[in-house]
Amino acid sequence: MVDERAQASGDDGLDGLETPCLILDADRLKANVDGMRRRLDKLGVALRPHLKTAKSLPVARMAMSRPDGPATVSTLREAEYFAEGGVRDMIYAVGIAPQKLDRVGAIRRRCTADLAIVLDSRAQAEAVALWSRRAGDALPVLIEVDADGHRSGVDPRDAEQLRAIGDALAEGAELRGVLLHAGDSYGLSDPVALRAAAEAERSAAVAAASILRDAGLPCPTVSIGSTPTARYAAHLEGITEVRAGVFMIGDLFQAGVGSCAVEEIALTVLTTVIGHQHQKGWIITDAGWMALSRDRGTARQAIDQGYGIVCDRAGRPLEDLIVRDANQEHGILALRAGASAALPDLPIGTRLRILPNHACATGAQHDRYHVVAEGRHKGEIWPRINGW
Amino acid sequence: MVDERAQASGDDGLDGLETPCLILDADRLKANVDGMRRRLDKLGVALRPHLKTAKSLPVARMAMSRPDGPATVSTLREAEYFAEGGVRDMIYAVGIAPQKLDRVGAIRRRCTADLAIVLDSRAQAEAVALWSRRAGDALPVLIEVDADGHRSGVDPRDAEQLRAIGDALAEGAELRGVLLHAGDSYGLSDPVALRAAAEAERSAAVAAASILRDAGLPCPTVSIGSTPTARYAAHLEGITEVRAGVFMIGDLFQAGVGSCAVEEIALTVLTTVIGHQHQKGWIITDAGWMALSRDRGTARQAIDQGYGIVCDRAGRPLEDLIVRDANQEHGILALRAGASAALPDLPIGTRLRILPNHACATGAQHDRYHVVAEGRHKGEIWPRINGW
Numbered sequence: 089m090v091d092e093r094a095q096a097s098g099d100d101g102l103d104g105l106e107t108p109c110l111i112l113d114a115d116r117l118k119a120n121v122d123g124m125r126r127r128l129d130k131l132g133v134a135l136r137p138h139l140k141t142a143k144s145l146p147v148a149r150m151a152m153s154r155p156d157g158p159a160t161v162s163t164l165r166e167a168e169y170f171a172e173g174g175v176r177d178m179i180y181a182v183g184i185a186p187q188k189l190d191r192v193g194a195i196r197r198r199c200t201a202d203l204a205i206v207l208d209s210r211a212q213a214e215a216v217a218l219w220s221r222r223a224g225d226a227l228p229v230l231i232e233v234d235a236d237g238h239r240s241g242v243d244p245r246d247a248e249q250l251r252a253i254g255d256a257l258a259e260g261a262e263l264r265g266v267l268l269h270a271g272d273s274y275g276l277s278d279p280v281a282l283r284a285a286a287e288a289e290r291s292a293a294v295a296a297a298s299i300l301r302d303a304g305l306p307c308p309t310v311s312i313g314s315t316p317t318a319r320y321a322a323h324l325e326g327i328t329e330v331r332a333g334v335f336m337i338g339d340l341f342q343a344g345v346g347s348c349a350v351e352e353i354a355l356t357v358l359t360t361v362i363g364h365q366h367q368k369g370w371i372i373t374d375a376g377w378m379a380l381s382r383d384r385g386t387a388r389q390a391i392d393q394g395y396g397i398v399c400d401r402a403g404r405p406l407e408d409l410i411v412r413d414a415n416q417e418h419g420i421l422a423l424r425a426g427a428s429a430a431l432p433d434l435p436i437g438t439r440l441r442i443l444p445n446h447a448c449a450t451g452a453q454h455d456r457y458h459v460v461a462e463g464r465h466k467g468e469i470w471p472r473i474n475g476w
Numbered sequence: 477m478v479d480e481r482a483q484a485s486g487d488d489g490l491d492g493l494e495t496p497c498l499i500l501d502a503d504r505l506k507a508n509v510d511g512m513r514r515r516l517d518k519l520g521v522a523l524r525p526h527l528k529t530a531k532s533l534p535v536a537r538m539a540m541s542r543p544d545g546p547a548t549v550s551t552l553r554e555a556e557y558f559a560e561g562g563v564r565d566m567i568y569a570v571g572i573a574p575q576k577l578d579r580v581g582a583i584r585r586r587c588t589a590d591l592a593i594v595l596d597s598r599a600q601a602e603a604v605a606l607w608s609r610r611a612g613d614a615l616p617v618l619i620e621v622d623a624d625g626h627r628s629g630v631d632p633r634d635a636e637q638l639r640a641i642g643d644a645l646a647e648g649a650e651l652r653g654v655l656l657h658a659g660d661s662y663g664l665s666d667p668v669a670l671r672a673a674a675e676a677e678r679s680a681a682v683a684a685a686s687i688l689r690d691a692g693l694p695c696p697t698v699s700i701g702s703t704p705t706a707r708y709a710a711h712l713e714g715i716t717e718v719r720a721g722v723f724m725i726g727d728l729f730q731a732g733v734g735s736c737a738v739e740e741i742a743l744t745v746l747t748t749v750i751g752h753q754h755q756k757g758w759i760i761t762d763a764g765w766m767a768l769s770r771d772r773g774t775a776r777q778a779i780d781q782g783y784g785i786v787c788d789r790a791g792r793p794l795e796d797l798i799v800r801d802a803n804q805e806h807g808i809l810a811l812r813a814g815a816s817a818a819l820p821d822l823p824i825g826t827r828l829r830i831l832p833n834h835a836c837a838t839g840a841q842h843d844r845y846h847v848v849a850e851g852r853h854k855g856e857i858w859p860r861i862n863g864w
Contacts, residue, residue, distance in 0.1 A: 106552075106864055107573070140804060162766075162805045164494075182805045183750035185495070185762060186825050208751055211824045239806055240751045240760050271803065362571035363596055363628045372628050374573060378550075379864070382770035382837055415659065416528060416836055417550045417570045418627055436599045437574050448804055449770055453840070455863055475843055476494055476767070 101465035102401055102439055105458055107360040108379035110450075111441060112147075112457035112470065113403065116354035117336055121151050124318065124335050131324045136160050136179065138313065138333025141448045144457060144472040145173040151336050160313070160331045164191050165476050171199035179204045179311070181267065181331065183232060183240055186215040193223050204228035206267055208241050210249070213256035221260035229257050230267040230309060233296040235289040238271035244292040247299045254305040265309030266296045269331070273316040277345050277390065286317035294326035319347045339447040340397060344389035356403060356441035357396070357450065358458070359419060361434050369431050370412070371421040375442055377414040381449035395419065396442040402463065403441050406432055411442055489853035490789055490827055493846055495748040496767035498838075499829060500535075500845035500858065501791065504742035505724055509539050512706065512723050519712045524548050524567065526701065526721025529836045532845060532860040533561040539724050548701070548719045552579050553864045559587035567592045567699070569655065569719065571620060571628055574603040581611050592616035594655055596630050598637070601644035609648035617645050618655040618697060621684040623677040626659035632680040635687045642693040653697030654684045657719070661704040665733050665778065674709035677702070682714035707735045727835040728785060732777035744791060744829035745784070745838065746846070747807060749822050757819050758800070759809040763830055765802040769837035783807065784830040790851065791829050794820055799830055 102111075121137075128135045137151040140162035148170060152159055157177030161167045167180055176199070180192065184205045196203050205227060207213060213229070220227050231253050234241030242249050257263045270289035276282050293310050300307040312324075313331025324330070337355045338348035359375035377395065386393040395411035398421050408427035413420040419442070423431055434440070444450035452474055459468040490499075509525075516523045525539040528550035536558060540547055545565030549555045555568055564587070568580065572593045584591050593615060595601055601617070608614050619641050622629030630637050645651045658677035664670050677700050688695040700712075701719025712718070725743045726736035747763035765783065774781040783799035786809050796815035801808040807830070811819055822828070832838035840862055847856040 103575075106579070107575075108864060182762060183760060185748040185750050187491075187495075187748060191494070209824060212751075215824075234753075237756075239803055239808065240753070360573040360575060362573050363600075365622075365628070368625075372571060374570060377771075377837070378840060382772070382834075383765075384770070415627055420627065436597060436603075446770075449765070452766060453862075474841075476496060 100401060100463060101467070102358060105358055107358050108375040109358050110454040110457050111356045111358050112459050113354045114459050114461040116352055117147065118150060120336050120338060120352060120354060124332060128330055131321065133324045133327050134158065134329040136311065136329045136331045137336065138331050139166060139170060141333045141337055141451060142472065143451065143474065144470050145170065146470040147336065148175065160333065163476050164188060164195065165473060167195050167203055169473050171195050171201040176200065177202050179206065179230060179267065181206050183207055184212055184216065189216065189219040192227065193225055196225060202228065204230060204264055206230050206232045208232040210252050210256050213253045217257055217260040226260060226262045228262045228264040230265050230311060233266050233268045233292060235268040235270040235292045236272040236285065241268065244296040250296060250299045251303045254300055254303065263306050265307045265311060266293055266300070267311040268293050270312070270314045270317045273314050274345060276316065279320060279346060282316055282320035282346065283322055286321035289317050290321065290324055290327055297326065315342060316345050316347045334447055337447040340393045340443055340445050341385035344386050344391060350397070350405065350443065353443050355447050355450065356399060356443055359440050359442060361436055361438040361440065363436070369422055371434055373419040373421060373440065374417060375419045376417040378416050379453055380411065380414060380419065380442060380444055381446065381453050383446035383449035385445045393445060396444050399441040399443060401439045401441060488789060488851060489855065490746060493746055495746050496763040497746050498842040498845050499744045499746050500847050501742045502847050502849040504740055505535065506538060508724050508726060508740060508742060512720065516718055519709065521712045521715050522546065522717040524699065524717045524719045525724065526719050527554060527558060529721045529725055529839060530860065531839065531862065532858050533558065534858040535724065536563065548721065551864050552576060552583065553861060555583050555591055557861050559583050559589040564588065565590050567594065567618060567655065569594050571595055572600055572604065577604065577607040580615065581613055584613060590616065592618060592652055594618050594620050596620040596628050598640045598644050601641045605645055605648040614648060614650045616650045616652040618653050618699060621654045621656045621680060623656040623658040623680045624660040624673065629656065632684040638684060638687045639691045642688055642691065651694050653695045653699060654681055654688070655699040656681050658700070658702045658705045661702050662733060664704065667708060667734060670704055670708035670734065671710055674705035677705050678709065678712055678715055685714065703730060704733050704735045722835055725835040728781045728831055728833050729773035732774055732779060738785070738793065738831065741831050743835050743838065744787060744831055747828050747830060749824055749826040749828065751824070757810055759822055761807040761809060761828065762805060763807045764805040766804050767841055768799065768802060768807065768830060768832055769834065769841050771834035771837035773833045781833060784832050787829040787831060789827045789829060
């Protein structure tokens with residue numbers, strides 16, 4: 089009786105919303121945050137949530153240990169926004185360009201925020217030390233270490249490079265520690281491999297910290313973080329904090345990795361049926377890639393979820409129905425290849441919700457969350473920011 | 477001497493910009509608009525530019541024949557924004573949901589805008605006619621016709637369905653014509669096939685219009701539109717207007733189709749080098765997929781451009797250098813597979829510009845254009861909107 093379920097509006101509060109729009113399930117969000125917090129408490133490390141997924145102050149307040157942090161950000165725009173919202177302890181976790189130092193300094197001064205930066209080369213360290221001396225502001229710096237060849241960072245065995253960066257920073261800046269991100273864990277799905285990736289991230293972090301300490305350099309912070317490794321780490325000895333972010337919200341990609349269950353995903357896109365191509369078995373909606381994002385992360389996983397799993401307006405997946413393709417403002421729903429279910433009858437005007445491939449990418453297509461709690465939207469809107 | 481070129485700042489006005497950000501080359505934009513206008517003038521049809529790519533009033537004013545239109549939009553947010561900016565003649569070219577009719581009516585009233593809508597089913601036509609009677613506002617409607625099985629629309633040979641929709645609209649609404657979009661042309665690259673796709677779009681439009689007229693129904697507007705078919709149509713007899721949009725700006729995907737040349741693309745993302753992984757031949761920048769979008773349209777074309785072609789700050793492509801991969805706020809530059817060029821030396825802080833896969837998707841990640849004219853940015857910023 090899919091049709092009735094999908095059409096039943098009840099008093100869920102969704103009828104007044106313009107589609108497409110983002111729906112955030114506050115109950116699931118809270119459960120995800122509580123789960124990660126319990127897990128990290130048990131492992132004896134602090135949570136420094138990455139706010140790049142949610143980009144929203146109300147979500148940040150739910151995820152942080154205290155109203156002033158700690159937190160991680162991916163842009164200086166986020167740093168400004170959260171600093172203005174009272175967050176004081178932040179790491180801007182993208183390698184610094186020298187041109188951005190004045191803006192970092194301005195955020196630190198204006199908001200008395202302890203905003204730390206990240207780098208992985210001696211050239212950057214020298215520029216930061218010079219800026220610090222000139223500004224009279226010893227910028228706190230974490231050296232980015234490469235956990236798995238994914239992206240940036242110093243090789244954790246390259247003692248010479250680590251010491252050279254540390255020595256350069258000592259000329260005016262503040263060396264605060266090391267930072268790693270095991271991004272290659274996103275490509276895994278086997279628990280054994282995920283535990284190994286987590287241990288590789290941990291041991292690389294500890295090795296780099298030891299090199300600095302053995303050279304007489306400070307390394308109070310040993311920061312790691314990715315949602316999959318945070319979920320699968322067996323122990324985190326030697327680590328002081330974890331910077332996971334997408335875990336709060338979850339998405340189909342993380343479900344494919346094994347970092348969350350589909351029914352834990354807190355984010356959906358509300359959409360309306362606008363047409364049918366009956367002969368092809370297509371249902372057309374007003375949520376295209378502009379609303380869902382172009383992210384097709386699950387295309388490389390064991391189960392390709394298209395542009396997302398289609399749910400009824402209560403958020404319950406409709407059997408075997410996915411967003412098969414997307415144009416800018418059109419979603420094309422169809423059954424999965426080999427599906428046993430029949431195509432549901434979803435008349436023009438039916439409201440549906442789409443579980444996204446990637447919460448960070450889908451969220452970024454929108455400027456607000458329509459909050460649902462206990463299955464109802466009572467008009468509460470949480471802002472979110474974009475841009476740099 | 478790539479390095480010197482890339483580092484030379486001269487007086488291009490780009491040093492003061494925060495990266496990543498969008499750069500719009502106004503000279504290329506104007507040339508693209510002029511070229512399409514000349515072409516359509518020769519074919520004897522009007523241009524109703526689609527504003528979904530640019531989403532910017534200054535760009536719209538350059539692309540439209542008159543300050544009040546005509547124009548095409550893909551969201552009601554665009555309709556509101558452009559109506560408030562003086563555009564009066566618009567088609568909202570996405571199949572209408574009945575829930576959106578009040579908002580359509582409000583835009584028409586508040587801005588005295590001639591905003592037309594689109595549908596492809598009798599159920600929608602009946603809802604629109606009922607709304608029109610109740611509101612005392614005969615909504616102008618175009619029937620969407622399916623040119624090529626790409627997405628939405630009535631089969632152009634289905635006379636019964638076309639007449640049924642026309643008859644239903646006659647009960648209060650205004651049937652204004654037919655509308656087609658040959659979206660499958662995006663998958664082509666052979667000029668012969670593109671000319672055939674353009675002719676198929678044209679002949680389907682004319683066939684559907686004839687069915688309506690033969691039934692005594694009005695069909696003043698016969699509207700087609702896609703950038704590839706607009707570029708390749710041999711003649712457009714029976715067509716009244718073309719709704720192309722991305723042609724104004726161009727992108728690597730359209731270059732792959734053959735709808736524009738790489739050196740005609742008016743949009744780039746300005747970025748800064750933030751790191752190197754020398755052993756891997758990677759250069760890391762601050763333009764990740766958040767700035768470039770997740771669109772990888774060229775992955776399915778003959779030449780895969782990664783997340784974009786890397787140019788120096790003047791917009792000249794650096795030989796064989798592409799954005800090989802992207803994380804949220806990190807771009808990973810590397811030479812193409814099999815490249816003969818050497819990796820250029822691009823120190824930390826070097827400014828580069830990235831030509832995007834898809835102008836519509838990349839634009840949507842930003843809220844403004846930094847305008848360059850005659851090779852210089854003099855502080856001019858053009859706004860752009862997003863959302864629904």
